[in-house]
Amino acid sequence: MCAGPCAELRPVGPSLSEQSWVVSDYDLDLTLGCGQVFRWRQCGSLWIGVVNGRWVELQPGPTGLRARTVPPVPSWDWLAEYLQVHLRLETVLATFPEDVRLQEAVARWRGLRLLRQPAWECLASFLLSSSKRIEQIQQVIERLCRQWGDPISVPAGHPPAWSFPGPERLATARERDLRRCGMGFRASYLIEAARAVVDGSLDLAALRRQPYPVARAALLRLKGVGPKVADCVCLFGLGFFEAFPVDTWVARVLREQYFGGRPIAPEKLAEFGRRFFGPFAGYAQQYLFHDRRTAGKAPLRIGSPALDRGS
């Protein structure tokens, strides 16, 4: 939520470019607030963030989504891709197994979508995420962008905003300077990853065209990238829907619900997740993650299509 009075931040309409998409089963609040992405701020019914170095305002509507940004905007493909507006959620849900635990989570949080984040931003963000709370990750990334990103155009009356710093910028940064953002021991990981991208030993764009195990293995070669971070990048940044990140919350729910509380190793849980939940296991993971993390905060939506399918 934004800190200031939202009414004062409303942009001057005619100066902004606007685009709408008709899309169903899309809950913007859930999608931007579920912990898969760290740079969006809610301001009433609006969400304000930065995508591909552009200031963006999003608003949910009765038939879909509306977006506004600072012109010129030759094409909106970049934002459509980011928001994944072309994906029918029903197609995803139809692949899920008849599993009570998952169907309950879907019923509670239907409309939660996965974004397709810029790969470098996704990798850098999740490198900084280890052993931190989501709120702390947001703070660190905000400081990182303020200090190392470039100022971008924002509408009149809005606070300044910065792009996410590219690998070229961070590859030459000093560790002690990065640590001032509050990232601690993760600073060296970030610098090494940036250097790998810059020197070409890690080609993130090429990884999109590789099979999931190949892309995952390439990410695992980076210092500071373990199975969980690699799967987050595969899922949120590279578009591998079969990736199944196992963090503390997902491990907890899997052990509780599927293994009788036994201490199964995270890698075994990831294998189970990919096999049991199918080609969109990553989507299932995000529903289980959000459901477990917000346990007890939302009632089941009685009559939800997910439950009506019978499970």
Place this chain on the structure above:
DNA sequence: TGCCAGGCGCACA
């Protein structure tokens, strides 16, 4: 003050 967080690397058994 202690615990824990969208983990990971490393030493050791």
Place this chain on the structure above:
DNA sequence: TGTGCGCATGGC
């Protein structure tokens, strides 16, 4: 191959 600990930081 599995286990335990240290690593920075900040909120509760």
